[in-house]
Amino acid sequence: MRMRQWSRDLAMGVRFAFSGGREGWVRALLTAVGVGLGVALLLLTTALPSALDVRSQREEARLDYTYDFTPRPAADNTLVVSDVDTTYRDQDVRGRLMQPEGARAPLPPGLAKFPAPGDMVVSPALKELLASDAGELLRQRLPYRITGTIAERGLIGSQELAYYAGAADLASRIDPPNVARISAFGDPNPSPDSTDPVLVLLILVVFVVLLMPVGVFIAAAVRFGGERRDRRLAALRLVGSDSRMVRRIAAGEAAAGAALGLLFGTVFFLIGREIAGSAEAFGVSVFPSYLNPTPALAALVAVAVPAAAVLVTLFALRGVVIEPLGVVRTARPARRRLWWRLLLPVAGLAMLYPMLGQGRDDGTFNEYLVTGGVLLLLVGITALLPWAVEAVVARLGAGGLSWQLAVRRLQLSSGSAARMVNGIAVAVAGAIALQMLFAGVESDYSKDTGQDLTRAQMQVEVPVGTPAARVTGDLTRTKGVRRVVSMSEGFVGARRKDPEVTVQLTVGDCAALREVATLPSCREGDAFAINGSEGDSDTSGLAEAGRTLYLDPAYTGEKGNASFAWPVPRDLKRAGAHKDPAGAERGGFLITSAALPAKATAQLRSQVYVSLDPAVPLAHEYVRNTVARIDPLIDPMTWTETERSERFTSIRTGLFVGAACVLALIGASLLVSQLEQLRDRKRLLSALVAFGTRRRTLSLSVLWQTAIPIALGLLLAGAVGLTLGATLLKMTGTTVSVDWASVLAMTGFGAAVVLLVTLLSLPPLLRLMRPDGLRTE
Known part of the structure; x- marks a missing residue:
């Protein structure tokens, strides 16, 4: 009997959610859109692990590197493949040259057949780029005929730029790992990744920080139209329903709105899933088929969202007395208590406290304590903000008419104002903490390359057999190149085979x-021995006049070049050591080009340092095109001052992608919330306009009603974010420091989103401020 009564009450709540004419449908639609946006992002998040796993599997399936430096013999099932990756306008282009050596040569994933020499198979995104005006310079670098496209299973993302081209002369240039002979694609010896506790901590915190605002917005969305709902419940009390019955009816209404929100969220997710197939964020793209939520996580979302909606509704009704003659909420409510609200952040800090100073040397961080501690700190914002808004607006004094209207409205409904900005405050607090954590540990995952960008910006490593003079000459005539410095490098030892020590030999003109x-003087034909180089104690022992040294001596078990004898000149000069453009301090001998026969120089590998003209915006592309014409296997290096760990960079990229999605959700949900509040006050606004209140005054009052809570929310977010960030840095054993520019930037982003939402809500506000809004039917 009781179950039947409960089911009737819940069913009545479901009917109320979709009844009431246009008013009821608008209320249900707003709730469904608000919940649906959150559900869509939750489904996207549950699909991320699957997407990353698929990307990893496809990347591993097409691996073609081998670190076996003893080339295997050619056979019917072997393929010679060369890495010819390049960069075009800061976009990575994956390229491979291939030469099958038999009918059973392994075919790369995504290809139906091998391209013939001079032909290439490209990814759809690369094909589109090459066909556009933006790809003009890249077309010059890839002089192959397009004969097909790479299928989805051969790519890691829809916007990946990749190609496979046929070649005829790769077998003679095998040099693992860049040019290798393989019999299968994939990693033959996969090794498990070692887990870095700090990186695991970063991943945990990123997920918590990104998902927490979503939960806050869903909780706020299910309370849309709360005041009208309570008035309907009061009417039910008038016709005989008891307080428990009306709460069950409210729970049914909330569950219905949440269920409709699940439907909307699924539609939004499917639409976003298709859009993701043509989008790229921070260099990351996916195929729609990648974004399949894990069934268990999707089921958890389907159960948790309606359950949370019911719990939030019942929690909201705990302080509302619904009587037959009205809702006792318009009277002055009891002041909010502070003590229990402080318990949440304090409990969060208590959970994180045992891991302070642990760093990466004392094992992994407890994932449950980390997740629970960060959650409690961020949830503490949602508990503290209503108290802060109430305490501040109660003390706000007189001002202009728009100010008084805003303050009075906030004093009557400070809880609604706080709910609207809770998500922004949580997102900003999490972003500040993460920014502090990333900035604090960044030095552990990035290193100074030592490259001097004032002397050169690119480096070209010329392989043995390619004339360095040709490379230097062609680069000197390249558009955007200001200066070219070329030198050849090798080693010399005291014996032709198996010398005990070898020292570096550098050959070039005097300028190089x-x-x-540091040279005392220099002219062609001179030779120098470097003094004072760090880590070089062998040069002085070999720099004896008349002694014969051997260029590139051979070692037992290795295939070496024919060593060339070089007698140390009697007029050997001394040179002082200093760093080269790449940041290395050289030792050994320096020889001008005229002091060594051309036959010996041809055995050396050359380095070319290129200085670019900053006034030419595409100078890097012109250099890459020139080098590709000389030899497509040469990959010019672009210099940077620092280089980061790939895993650290990928986590940071994931944060940026997730933050972009959360910011979009924040903006959309805030706009829906703002429109719901304006719709709820339509009659009041119309009455004020009818009595002669200027529209500008009402518009300013709406702006103040948004600005005051968001200012308090951002201040609270800053305090909690700094506290959480300092705690996380202490956990990683890093010195606590605050990047105030980043803190202000995060706060500014939150304020900008609210300002944009307020501006977008002004046109509907002006439409609502019409006297005919007082008309009723």
Whole structure:
């Protein structure tokens, strides 16, 4: 009997959610859109692990590197493949040259057949780029005929730029790992990744920080139209329903709105899933088929959202007395108590406290304590903000008419105002904490390359057999190149085979040698021994006049070049050591080009340092095109001052992608919330306009009603974010420091979102401020 009564009450709540004419449908639609936006992002988040796993699997399936430096013999099932990756306008282009050596040569994933020499198979995104005006310079670098496209299973993302081209002369240039002979694609010896506790901590905090605002917005969305709902419940009390019955009816109404929100969220997710197939964020793209939520996580979302909606509704009704003659909420409510609200952040800090100073040397961080501690700190914002808004607006004094209207409205409904900005405050607090954590540990995952960008911006490593003079000459005539410095490098030892020690040998003209050492004087034919180089104690023992040294001596078990004998000149000069453009301090001998026969120089590997003209915006692309014409296997390096760990960079990229999605959700949900509040006050606004209140005054009052809570929310978010960030840095064993520019930037982003939402809500506000809004039917 009781179950039947409960089911009737819940069913009545479901009917109320979709009845009431246009008013009821608008209320249900607003709730469904608000909940649906949150559900869509939750489904997207549950699909991320699957998407990352698929990307990883496809990347591993097409691996073609081998670190076996003893080339295997050619066979019917072997393929010679060369890595010819390049960069175009800061976009990575994956390229491979291939030469099958038999009918059973392994075919790369995504290809139906091998391209013939001079042909290439490209990804859809690369095909589109090459066909556009933006791809003009890249077309010059890839002089192959397009004969097909790479299928989805051969790519890791829809916007990936990749190609496979046929070649005819790769077998003679095998040099693992860049040019290798393989019999299968994939990693033959996969090794498990070692887990870095700090990176695991970063991942945990990123997920909590990104998902927490979503939960806050869903909780706020299910309370849309709360005042009208309570008036309907009061009418039910008038016709005989008891307080428990009306709460069950309210629970049914909330569950119905949440269920409709699940439907909307699924539609939004499917639409976003298709859009993701043509979008790229921070260099990451996916195929729609990647974004399949894990069934268990999707089921959890389907159960948790309606359950949370019911719990939030019942929690909201705990302080509302619904009587037959009205809702006792318009009277002055009891002041909010502070003590229990402080318990949440204090409990969060208590959970994180045992891990302070742990760093990465004392094992992994407890994932449950980390997740629970961060959650409690962020939830503490949602508990403290209503108290802060109430305490502040109660003390706000007189001002202009728009100010008084805003303050009075906030004093009557400070809880609604706080709910609207809770999500922004949580997102900003989490962003501040993460920014502090990333900035604090960044130095552990990035290192200074030592490259001097004032002397060169690109480096070209010329392989043995390619004339360095040709590379230098062509680059000197390239558009955007200001200066080119070329030098050849090798080693010399005291014996032709198996010498005990070898020292470095650098060959170039006087201008090039001055880039790597301090010379007393220099003219063609001179030779120098470097003094004072760090870690070089062998040069002085070999620099004996008349002694014969051997260029690139061979070692037992290795295939070496024919060593060339070089007698140390009697007029050997001394040079002082200093760093070369790449940041290395060289030792050994320096020889001008005229002091060594051309036959010996041809055995050396050359380095070319290129200085670019900053006034030419695409100078890097012109250099890459020139080098590709000379030899497509040469990959010019673009210099940077620092380089980061790939895993650290990928986590940071994931944060940026997730933050962009959360910010979009924040903006959309805030707009829906703002429109719901304006719709709820339509009659009041119309009455004020009818009595002669200027529209500008009402518009300013709406702005003040948004600005005051958001200012308090951002201040609270800053305090909690700094506290959480300092705690996380202490956990990683990093010195606590605050990047105030980033803190202000995060706060500014939150304020900008609210300002944009307020501006977008002004046109509907002006439409609502019409005297005919007082008309009723």
